[in-house]
Amino acid sequence: MLQVHFIKENKEKVLNGLKKRNFGNPEIIDQILEIDESRRATQTELNQLQAESKQVSKSIGDLFKQGKRDEAEAMRAKVATSKETIKNLEQQLGQSEEDMEKLLLQVPNIPHDSVPFGKSEEDNEVYKAWEGGLPTLHESAKPHWELAEQYNLFSLDLGVKITGAGFPLYRGKGAKLQRALISFFLDENTAVGYEEIQPPLLVNEATARGTGQLPDKEGQMYYVEKDDLYLLPTAEVPVTNVYRGDILNQDELPKMMTGYTPCFRREAGSYGAHVRGLNRVHQFDKVEIVRVEHPDNSYAALDKMVEHVGMLLNKLELPFRILRLCGGDVSFASALTFDFEIYSAAQKRWLEVSSVSNFETFQTNRLKLRYRDENGKTQLAHTLNGSALALARIVAGLLENHQTPEGIRIPEALQPYTGFDMIS
């Protein structure tokens, strides 16, 4: 959520940003500024009346104490009239605030200057292409869902039996591979300074609101009605909310956290080759990295995160490229996003495995996550997050790219975690 005073002071910038996003309703900015104006007028009037009535009430108290009953009674009658006005103004103020919130929730973040113009994912810029040349596989190479069957690694059918479509069941070396990847990622992340967090998997409404899943993406989350809780769609939600409402000292920044959680997404949507196997499922495992940064450092931090994720993929020996998302594809809350895609030689397509974003103050404004600057003033911090990494598609990529006629080779970096170097 943008801050009103930011919109007020940077109207042109905001409008240009919306244009870059191909945002259909730029008039909303003028509506916001109008409501802000009238809201402030209402508040000024209300505050004046409140100050008066406060004074009068006090003097009534004094009069009673002095025993001047009649005078006090007269004052009482006088105040009663302004009370009605106060109530109305309070209501009006509340309404303005509500209207304002509604409008602000519809305004996406302003894209960073480096974000290219464009309408859809086809316009994303290749920020870093894969230089090594794309791998080619042997004749009988298979997609991961066939490999899973051949080596008994996971079963979608059993998931259907137990739960429903999109809930894979991993078994044997497939299950072990999951566990190995989770440990590997967490160890790599903590090694560079991220604090490991194991959060609750169900979150309350305030938390879901803090990172922006509510109200915008309500339908994408599983909801437990009886307890009014949501199953988390990503660890970003609970982990970023760790510091919700806090005012940190400047020297406490940055806060770096990493967490593994299963992720639950309803993703009502398409079926077919693109979502076969593990390409898109309702439950998958992901290790997330989250940072709370000083605004001056957030873009340097973003670079570091991108570099870190690239390092992980290198260790897993997966060919990947990095995209800078264009204005039309960058997510609602993000100012700048880099997507990582690994190349699946078996599916002959790129698979998105990580998305690393800087949200600037868009989340912290809702979270009320601030720090105290050198002058002692509170300022909104910046938040960033990225997948490091999302398992299901990494598994797909590992199985497909490292398959040999003799079996599936486990990258060296992962072998200490799996305890085997081959799936055969």
Place this chain on the structure above:
RNA sequence: GGAGGAGUGGCAGAGCUGGUUUAAUGCACUAGUCUUGAAAACUAGCGUACUCUAACGGGUACCGGGGGUUCGAAUCCCUCCUCCUCCGCCA
């Protein structure tokens, strides 16, 4: 799930028979005085948000959240949440 108790500023803690509380007091913190320096002592400052003002400086709201009674609520009433104690259940 049942019964009882409690939620006050960074922390501790008073106020809770409604009106000198504009939230006492202590600790912590910041600045100054003193000191070679430090400690101690003393003096002053010390919450958040919104808002008015060119600025100095004002105003309003907030005592777990929301609502109500009243001229006036930290204080009374309703409701929700959380924590503590005991009982029950339980990985």
